Amino acid sequence: xxxxxxxxxxxxxxxxxxxxxxxxxxxxxxxxxxxxxxxxxxxxxxxxxxxxxxxxxxxxxxxxxxxxxxxxxxxxxxxxxxxxxxxxxxxxxxxxxxxxxxxxxxxxxxxxxxxxxxxxxxxxxxxxxxxxxxxxxxxxxxxxxxxxxxxxxxxxxxxxxxxxxxxxxxxxxxxxxxxxxxxxxxxxxxxxxxxxxxxxxxxxxxxxxxxxxxxxxxxxxxxxxxxxxxxxxxxxxxxxxxxxxxxxxxxxxxxxxxxxxxxxxxxxxxxxxxxxxxxxxxxxxxxxxxxxxxxxxxxxxxxxxxxxxxxxxxxxxxxxxxxxxxxxxxxxxxxxxxxxxxxx
Numbered sequence: 001x002x003x004x005x006x007x008x009x010x011x012x013x014x015x016x017x018x019x020x021x022x023x024x025x026x027x028x029x030x031x032x033x034x035x036x037x038x039x040x041x042x043x044x045x046x047x048x049x050x051x052x053x054x055x056x057x058x059x060x061x062x063x064x065x066x067x068x069x070x071x072x073x074x075x076x077x078x079x080x081x082x083x084x085x086x087x088x089x090x091x092x093x094x095x096x097x098x099x100x101x102x103x104x105x106x107x108x109x110x111x112x113x114x115x116x117x118x119x120x121x122x123x124x125x126x127x128x129x130x131x132x133x134x135x136x137x138x139x140x141x142x143x144x145x146x147x148x149x150x151x152x153x154x155x156x157x158x159x160x161x162x163x164x165x166x167x168x169x170x171x172x173x174x175x176x177x178x179x180x181x182x183x184x185x186x187x188x189x190x191x192x193x194x195x196x197x198x199x200x201x202x203x204x205x206x207x208x209x210x211x212x213x214x215x216x217x218x219x220x221x222x223x224x225x226x227x228x229x230x231x232x233x234x235x236x237x238x239x240x241x242x243x244x245x246x247x248x249x250x251x252x253x254x255x256x257x258x259x260x261x262x263x264x265x266x267x268x269x270x271x272x273x274x275x276x277x278x279x280x281x282x283x284x285x286x287x288x289x290x291x292x293x294x295x296x297x298x299x300x301x302x303x304x305x306x307x308x309x310x311x312x313x314x315x316x317x318x319x320x321x322x323x324x325x326x327x328x329x330x331x332x333x334x335x336x337x338x339x340x341x342x343x344x
Contacts, residue, residue, distance in 0.1 A: 006040050007217075009294045011047040011287060013072070018053040041065065043220055045213075047290065048072030064224070068216050073284040074209045079216075081223065090226045093331040098231050105159040107330070107338050108234035112166045113153050114251040114340025119173050120146035121343055122254045126180035126262075135179045145172040163234065166250075170194070173254075178203060180262050188272045189265055198282030202275045205283045206264070209290065210257035211249070213297050218252070219245035221320035225328045248323060255343040256316055260300050269296065309339055 008024065010017065016027045024036045024044075044060065045068045046052070052067065060067050061082035069077040097103045120143050127139035149169045156162055174194045181189050181203075191203040199205040219229045219242050232243025234250065264270040274289030285293065301317030314322060323341055330338040 006042050007298070008036060008041050008044045009047070009298075010044070010050050011290055011294070013049045014051075015046075015049075016051045016053070017044070017046075017056055019056040019059055024056065038063075043068065043216070045070060045216060047074065066216075066220050066223075070212065072287075074212050074290060076212060076215075079219065087226055090328055090332060091228050091231075093333075094227055094231055097331055098233060098237075101159065102157065104233045105157055105162060107327070108159055108162045108247070109153055109156055110338050110340050111234055111247055111250055112162055113150060114342060115166065115253065116146050116149050116153070116169050117340075118251060118343050119169065119254040119258075120150075122180075122258055123173065123176070130179070135176075138176045138179055142172045142176045145169060159234075166234070177258070182266050198278065198280070199284070200281055201283055202272065203261070203265075205275055205285055206261050206270065206289075206293070207257065209285050209293055210261055210297065211253065213294070214252055214257050215242070215245055215249050217301075217317070218248040218320045218324075221324040222248060222327075224321060225324045227324065227328060227331075248320060248327075251323065251340045252316075252320065256300060260296060264293065264296055305343060308342055308344075 010026060012028055012033070014028055015033070018025045018027070019038070020035070022038045024038055024041070025032060026034045026036075038059070043066045047070050049072070057067060057080065059065075061080070064082050067080045069079070071077055097107065123139050123143040123146065127136045127143065130136040130139060146169050149165050153162070153165055156165065171193075174191065178189055178191050189201075189203045189206075191201055194207070195201075195204050196208050199208045222229050222244050227244060229242045229245045230240075231237065232245075232247040235241065235243040235246045237243055269292055270289060274286055274292065275283055276286045277283055302315055304313040304315050306312070307314045307319070307322065309326065310322065319341055326335065327338050329335045
């Protein structure tokens with residue numbers, strides 16, 4: 001499982017990846033920059049103009065190692081994998097559950113409950129650490145909205161109602177999110193609301209980039225157990241949309257991506273100089289900023305916390321795979337319900 005924590009991110013433009021026996025070679029302008037033993041890698045992610053040898057791609061396909069292609073700014077392009085893994089009966093059970101409105105709503109409800117509970121933990125921590133009574137009050141009010149959402153979710157049986165409550169809590173969360181940024185950096189990272197495609201301010205640009213990294217890991221997790229990443233329960237089905245990956249990511253947004261974004265900003269590891277404006281008002285991380293975030297994200301994946309279902313400590317990078325297996329066991333009928341991960 002330690003292999004799953006290791007992702008090779010290649011961001012240097014003009015890089016060339018090839019395979020030398022069981023070692024990945026990374027060259028730039030014909031010069032060797034690094035070598036990595038292939039068995040240490042769980043996946044490969046490239047940004048922009050990065051070339052990959054067909055032989056290396058074939059080896060990754062044979063091993064079931066995903067290769068993800070992103071634009072230079074981190075926008076998702078495609079994902080290459082080998083043969084479909086897992087038992088076809090599991091995917092059949094997944095499709096049947098998606099069609100069963102009651103079962104689909106129950107799974108989505110639990111996923112949203114996990115998201116709301118974890119987001120509430122972030123808000124309450126922010127309130128405890130705040131030096132401003134006004135900000136503390138605002139953060140606690142937002143956490144109370146989340147507590148009310150958790151109470152209301154218990155009696156919800158319709159998927160549209162689940163989505164509605166999720167939207168209400170998300171709006172309350174992002175309305176106060178920048179108040180968890182220290183005073184000196186708040187003006188640079190102010191955000192009126194969550195926006196994307198494209199992000200219009202540095203905070204949204206940072207969050208979007210981190211969510212892309214988390215989503216890639218969640219898609220790998222659901223596909224590694226044999227589930228169809230496009231057949232989700234909470235997110236509506238659309239051609240080419242990794243709905244189940246997006247579903248699974250909801251539980252991890254706050255504790256992995258959002259907390260990391262705040263840490264990077266408050267420790268001044270990410271500043272205004274790490275962003276660049278684009279035509280039309282878009283804002284993206286520049287190359288130095290992306291490198292800083294990727295390194296921090298890899299370190300975050302190595303950190304451990306106590307998983308209440310497993311009853312032991314696990315690394316954050318392994319949690320999507322644990323949750324995907326729990327979902328698969330529920331769909332097969334081995335577990336009565338899907339239990340989301342809760343961070344305490």
